[in-house]
Amino acid sequence: MKKQKPASLVLYVGLVLLALWVVRDFIAVVAWAGVIAIALWPLLRKVEGSRWFTGRTTLIAAALTLAIALLVVLPIGIGIAQALREAHDVNEWFRSAQENGIAMPDFIQRLPFGVHPISAWWQANLAQPLRDSAAMKGLHSTTVMTLGRHFGARAVHAVMVFAFMLVTLFVIFQAGPRLSGSLIKDVRRAFGDDGALLVQRMAAAVRGTVSGLVVVGLGEGALLGVAYFVTGLPHVALLALVTAIAAMLPFCAPITFGLAALWLFSQGSVAGAVGLVVFGSVVVFVAEHFVRPVLIGNSTRLPFLLVLFGILGGAETFGLLGLFIGPALMTVLMVLWTEFVQ
Known part of the structure; x- marks a missing residue:
């Protein structure tokens, strides 16, 4: 019996570590859900104590989870919509810079120091048509496509993590x-x-x-x-x-x-x-x-x-x-x- 207790402890620790290793990619998801749940727990208890929501745990959990989702999605949606509205102007500016270069801003001439080195660098690198610059030549199609795929993969991963976090948060709220x-x-x-x-x-x-x-x-x-x-x-x-x-x-x-x-x-x-x-x-x-x-x-x-x-x-x-x-x-x-x- 004395030998069985240490053996059981080793077995339990090993199984726990194995389980944590299996779900290692979701530990951060659970941690984020836990942080949000802890922050909103007093509000959850207050709402549950109201006579209007007594026994409606699932409804409360769904409402709080939806509110968290909107708090994240709406600002991102507003930013994307604003960026799309500005996309045409940015594209036109980029085409003009490719053909004519970027004019040096007037405020550089009013700087208290460093005017001549900055002006010389600007004239050598930005004032000329950017299509002939070494930096623009480096941005060939393969590089752009690689960067686009990498960004897309990161964005999809972030969306999946956020979705799993919301599911975990709903389960925590529902447990109450x-x-x-x-x-x-x-x-x-x-x-x-x-x-x-x-x-x-x-x-x-x-x-x-x-x-x-x-x-x-x-x-x-x-x-x-x-x-x-x-x-x-x-x-x-x-x-x-x-x-x-x-x-x-x-x-x-x-x-x-x-x-x-x-x-x-x-x-x-x-x-x-x-x-x-x-x-x-x-x-x-x-x-x-x-x-x-x-x-x-x-x-x-x-x-x-x-x-x-x-x-x-x-x-x-x-x-x-x-x-x-x-x-x-x-x-x-x-x-x-x-x-x-x-």
Whole structure:
């Protein structure tokens, strides 16, 4: 009997590892569905507690899953529709550049330094007809077709992952309180009350991170959208949407409003470009250093530095999914450290 227990443990561990290896391509799908479910769990419980939706778990799960799908599909659809509307103008510009080259913008002559080297490079590489340039000759049909197939394969893979994530999310929502109750019960049985409390704090960390990243990102996008409108930029709604998505990632919003400011500068609107950079910098500074750490730190009870390390380190290690996993792991580290020093 004494030998059977270690053998059983080895067998169980081996079977679990084998099962994880079989479903390895779907682990990220389940993780994304879990992050979204954790973030929306309080809303799910609140809706289920309403007398209008009592016993309608499938309807609630379908509605929440559809809402998540629309939140992702609609912005992408708007962006594609906008790109198709601009495709004709872009094609005409590309043909003109092939035949006549690209004229050097006037703002280059107003740069405080580097005017002559930039002008010389532009005249040598872009001012001449692009059909004769080495760069254009390198874009032969085989290269373009290869790039197109690669992009198409990546797009199909992303669509399939998103579809499986929605199915998984629907199943999690449909399981509802039974799933959370069973999970906490099993964790308490295996690791005691401290283990159950740790899992709950990890869930709170994920929920707080989602709130901190998404809510702050949407706020930055809205404020900078107003700035885009005031400075006279075209396609304000699309630019604000792109900025909001970029702002959900730490320190990425400056890329979008920086490019917008550069476009304003190239059109001769120096005051608008400077104003946009100053306003955007203030918005990002306040959001990244005060609002976001407060939202995430209060829910996880983590200091700002651990929140920042968790987000950036998680993103570097696990990609986008690490933005939410990182703070949860930092919460575990903080709990273990607190118990150790007590």
